[in-house]
Amino acid sequence: MNTVRHKGQIIVIDHVPANIRSLCGDALLKPDTVRKIESLH
Numbered sequence: 310m311n312t313v314r315h316k317g318q319i320i321v322i323d324h325v326p327a328n329i330r331s332l333c334g335d336a337l338l339k340p341d342t343v344r345k346i347e348s349l350h
Contacts, residue, residue, distance in 0.1 A: 311336070313346060322346060 311325040325346070327336040338346075 311338070311346060313349070320349075322349075
């Protein structure tokens with residue numbers, strides 16, 4: 310799941326492929342995935 314803020318609203322995108330870091334829990338997205346999400350707004 311990923312969240313994006315757009316024009317003051319929060320958009321939740323479900324089923325986003327990501328690698329989750331085991332130590333800190335951060336989600337690492339591939340550059341192509343980031344570009345696709347950014348193209349939505």
